[in-house]
Amino acid sequence: MPFSNLGLCDPILQAIKDLGYSSPTPIQKQAIPIILSGEDLVATAQTGTGKTASFVLPILEMLNKDRKLRGKRIRALILTPTRELAVQIEANIAEYGKNLNLRSMAIYGGVDSEPQKQSLIEGVDILVATPGRLLDMAHQRALHFDELEVLVLDEADRMVDMGFVGDIKKIIDRLPAARQNLLFSATMSHDVRDLADDFADGNVGNSLVEISISPKAKTAPSIKQWLITVDKDTKSALLSHLIKEYKWDQALIFIEKKHGAAKLVSQLAKRGIKAESIHGDRSQAMREKILADFKSGDLKYLVATGVAARGIDIGKLSRVVNYDLPFKPEEYIHRVGRTGRAGAKGEAISFVAWGDFKNLCAIESRLNRLIVRKEVEGFPVRKVVPVSILNYVRKSKAPTKKAPKTHKKTSKKITTDSVESPKNKNIWG
Ligand code: AMP
Numbered sequence: 001m002p003f004s005n006l007g008l009c010d011p012i013l014q015a016i017k018d019l020g021y022s023s024p025t026p027i028q029k030q031a032i033p034i035i036l037s038g039e040d041l042v043a044t045a046q047t048g049t050g051k052t053a054s055f056v057l058p059i060l061e062m063l064n065k066d067r068k069l070r071g072k073r074i075r076a077l078i079l080t081p082t083r084e085l086a087v088q089i090e091a092n093i094a095e096y097g098k099n100l101n102l103r104s105m106a107i108y109g110g111v112d113s114e115p116q117k118q119s120l121i122e123g124v125d126i127l128v129a130t131p132g133r134l135l136d137m138a139h140q141r142a143l144h145f146d147e148l149e150v151l152v153l154d155e156a157d158r159m160v161d162m163g164f165v166g167d168i169k170k171i172i173d174r175l176p177a178a179r180q181n182l183l184f185s186a187t188m189s190h191d192v193r194d195l196a197d198d199f200a201d202g203n204v205g206n207s208l209v210e211i212s213i214s215p216k217a218k219t220a221p222s223i224k225q226w227l228i229t230v231d232k233d234t235k236s237a238l239l240s241h242l243i244k245e246y247k248w249d250q251a252l253i254f255i256e257k258k259h260g261a262a263k264l265v266s267q268l269a270k271r272g273i274k275a276e277s278i279h280g281d282r283s284q285a286m287r288e289k290i291l292a293d294f295k296s297g298d299l300k301y302l303v304a305t306g307v308a309a310r311g312i313d314i315g316k317l318s319r320v321v322n323y324d325l326p327f328k329p330e331e332y333i334h335r336v337g338r339t340g341r342a343g344a345k346g347e348a349i350s351f352v353a354w355g356d357f358k359n360l361c362a363i364e365s366r367l368n369r370l371i372v373r374k375e376v377e378g379f380p381v382r383k384v385v386p387v388s389i390l391n392y393v394r395k396s397k398a399p400t401k402k403a404p405k406t407h408k409k410t411s412k413k414i415t416t417d418s419v420e421s422p423k424n425k426n427i428w429g
Pocket residue numbers: 020021022023024025028046047048049050051052053313315342
């Protein structure tokens with residue numbers, strides 16, 4: 001199906017063409033008509049599936065039809081967990097909407113709020129915001145929500161993980177009841193579903209449609225995943241060895257803690273490898289500079305904490321490294337999905353130490369297969385990591401499960417052919 005069948009106007013189609021997009025991705029095919037028909041949407045989709053365009057394009061189309069911008073007013077609000085993601089989405093809006101006369105901007109914490117406040121005075125058609133800064137602006141009466149038409153919660157699972165639920169609820173309370181709601185999430189936990197129920201409950205008129213897109217069904221097989229068991233104290237030496245031995249052109253290296261990120265950068269430097277790190281403590285300007293350098297290829301190795309890396313969109317990332325294995329299988333899948341984008345080849349390498357055994361079991365159980373193990377000469381392991389149990393269920397404090405609410409509105413579920421129950425199916429073949 002070509003983009004021209006989706007009901008988008010010529011200026012938008014031209015912008016898409018200029019970007020070289022030949023056809024819509026599965027989520028775009030499904031979500032764009034639903035959004036244009038005015039229905040509420042809950043979509044399970046990962047970064048890399050083209051989800052941003054799936055909500056930005058129809059929002060541009062709808063707002064372009066009827067232009068009525070007033071000062072301090074916004075017409076569409078996109079809430080995102082991180083400033084990087086906010087900046088990225090706003091850049092996408094600017095690209096897709098370059099032939100339209102709509103105003104967009106991103107607001108986020110960690111930078112002076114005054115320029116953001118000044119820009120809001122004239123009114124903004126599409127505002128991308130992190131929850132804290134948005135509430136701050138609302139408290140300062142820099143913007144009003146009475147003309148809001150569309151609300152998007154992007155990466156809702158991550159916003160829940162980062163503790164933004166309270167802020168989001170406060171924001172939703174301020175919005176007009178007659179609005180369209182769109183929620184995108186890589187995973188659909190109880191908390192995310194509660195959030196979807198919350199925003200749907202207060203709303204009137206629209207029906208709610210649910211769609212689910214399997215992560216990168218087409219491009220994922222080009223991602224090679226492997227792991228190396230390693231002792232904790234030899235991880236940085238192993239990383240340096242791999243970078244040098246295999247002449248890695250690029251690597252996004254995920255690490256758990258921010259002080260660990262800085263330490264790793266200096267350990268690499270001692271071995272003659274120039275890397276940089278991004279984490280929550282770095283200034284916005286510094287993060288933007290490092291990201292720009294990494295995207296342009298001037299910087300080859302970037303060490304990032306999971307939270308800081310959220311929302312980084314790097315066109316052709318050839319390699320991700322889990323220097324520390326993530327606790328949640330969803331996070332592993334999300335990280336790996338950052339490589340091999342748009343059909344390009346990619347690899348994901350995980351360092352697994354003895355203490356990571358349970359996390360590895362959880363990840364491999366979720367994938368329903370064992371990840372290929374490779375040994376690296378010169379790095380014998382003192383503490384051997386056993387082979388995983390594939391039906392592993394993590395024993396943890398039972399989550400406080402609330403009884404699932406029933407939607408007051410009509411709720412349809414649409415699932416693509418390629419979507420499988422992740423528990424039963426090997427996600428990437
Ligand atoms: P997202 O899932 O929104 O993070 O998008 C992932 C990447 O796919 C971004 O770099 C987009 O520019 C790109 N993209 C989005 N839609 C298309 C499309 N229809 N064809 C090719 N690339 C796309």
